[in-house]
Amino acid sequence: MNVREAYQTANRVRNLVRDERESGPMFDFSPRERLRFYRRRFLSKSGFLYDFDTYDPSLYLDDYQRYIRSGRINDHWGALIDNKLAFHEILGEFPSHRSTVHGLLRDGQFHVFEPGTEGAVASDGGVELERPTDPDASRPTVDPVDWLDDSLSDGDRLVLKWFSGGGGNNVHFLEREDGTYLYDGTPTNDAGLARTLADLEDYLVCEFVEQDEYADELYPDTVNTIRVLTMYDERAQEAFVPIAVQRIGTSDSAPVDNFSKGGLSAEVDRETGALSAGAHYYHRDSVTWHETHPETGARIEGTTVPGWEEIRDKLLEIANALSHMPYVGWDIVVTGEGEFKIIEGNSQTGVAAMQVHRPLLADERTRRFYRRHDVV
Structure with missing residues (x-):
């Protein structure tokens, strides 16, 4: 490890510890207990979750290995x-085995990825979405609410998620019910939905898979x-x-x-x-x-x-x-x-x-x- 890599690694570790200190009192350990975890390269969340009474801590993938080193496995x-x-x-x-991605919300527009052919039907996790037959509706970039109005019927649901990131963050659910849209369970009119969607930059519009x-x-x-x-x-x-x-x-x-x-x-x-x-x-x-x-x-x-x-x-x-x-x-x-x-x-x-x-x-x-x- 060269000097630059060592500096970057130390900075990442400091950021992890800082983020933990700012995360609130969920894991209420004494400073001495936290220090003991840190010496073994565990954040206090891991000290809370893992059974160190039964298993030696060395048998666990520690937080330094998970956050700093495992990200290198797949390289680019x-x-x-x-x-x-x-x-x-x-x-x-x-x-x-691939779920459907209908398109991308970007710059207030909906970029359609899989427009299909006239009259084609796309599987949406048990719900069939009829593709619009209007030629204008199959353009690669459309108004998002117009696309939803043309594509969704009552009972249809979609998942909106940011193109990156995980942990359940930046995930929203859109449903059409009795002619009204529900965004994360809250009713909204077309104007309100348009404003909401305009704020979702680089969000994928995906099928809701029925379990x-x-x-x-x-x-x-x-x-x-x-x-x-x-x-x-x-x-x-x-x-x-x-x-x-x-x-x-x-x-x-x-x-x-x-x-x-x-x-x-x-x-x-x-x-x-x-x-x-x-x-x-x-x-x-x-x-x-x-x-x-x-x-x-x-x-x-x-x-x-x-x-x-x-x-x-x-x-x-x-x-x-x-x-x-x-x-x-x-x-x-x-x-x-x-x-x-x-x-x-x-x-x-x-x-x-x-x-x-x-x-x-x-x-x-x-x-x-x-x-x-x-x-x-």
């Missing part, structure tokens, strides 16, 4: 994974995604799944399911697809574990992802085809038995929702992967 390909539009194009080889019944029963007010981590093992020349977790929304996290927003995280058994109990920590004094959903009462522990083996094997097939991107956190929605749609990929995936269940580095194959890429 990482930017293409984290750019949701670029990654959408990369997945063009797998159309049955399978098992996920809907867990919690119906969010789309409950599975985060599947894949790594490409150069020695075996194949991708593998070190861990996968089912994310489940709550009233804390809604309208998203993210663990960091208050959702639950249940580990998916890599062989059977059975779920563990769900972990929850948001605004709590400790991590709590739920065999059933605390609000819906739906069974979590023991529930099986339908067609998990087929889902896992197909995702590994895709990861093998993209072996030049060896480290991807996939967000998928199970749409039926053995069927799924990829919502997005993450090049520098968060690990808190995973390691709350078990430390990643306890598995030798996983540790070898991180070692191969100079993370540990």
Whole structure:
């Protein structure tokens, strides 16, 4: 590491610590306790979530490795994974598992990506959106509200998300109901919607993927995604799944399911697809574990992802085809038995929702992967 790289690394570490200090009193540790975590390269959130009484801290991917070093694994390909539009194009080889992106909001205009042909129908997660037959409506750049008026019927929903970033941030939901638009659940007229959309710069307009019944029963007010981590093992020349977790929304996290927003995280058994109990920590004094959903009462522990083996094997097939991107956190929605749609990929995936269940580095194959890429 040269002087410039050392300076940049030290600056990133200082920024992490500063951001933690500004994040509020959620993790109420004494200065001595925080210092102990820092010496082991953990932020206090990790000290709160991880079971250091059961596992040696060295078995966990620490926060320096996660935030500073893991971002180098995919090299320049990482930017293409984290750019949701670029990654959408990369997945063009797998159309049955690629969710639809209708276009981009930019400079107050809607840039249509997939206009189709006259009268064509585009799948929208179980909702069919009839393409307008008016030739003027198929122009590549249109007024966003005009496009919505022409394309959406009552009951149709869309997801609006910024082209980059994760963690459930910068995600909005748009629905048409009884001729009125609901933006994040709040009714708005055309003029108000136009002003709102004009402020959404570089936002993708995406299909709302309808989830399978098992996920809907867990919690119906969010789309409950599975985060599947894949790594490409150069020695075996194949991708593998070190861990996968089912994310489940709550009233804390809604309208998203993210663990960091208050959702639950249940580990998916890599062989059977059975779920563990769900972990929850948001605004709590400790991590709590739920065999059933605390609000819906739906069974979590023991529930099986339908067609998990087929889902896992197909995702590994895709990861093998993209072996030049060896480290991807996939967000998928199970749409039926053995069927799924990829919502997005993450090049520098968060690990808190995973390691709350078990430390990643306890598995030798996983540790070898991180070692191969100079993370540990």
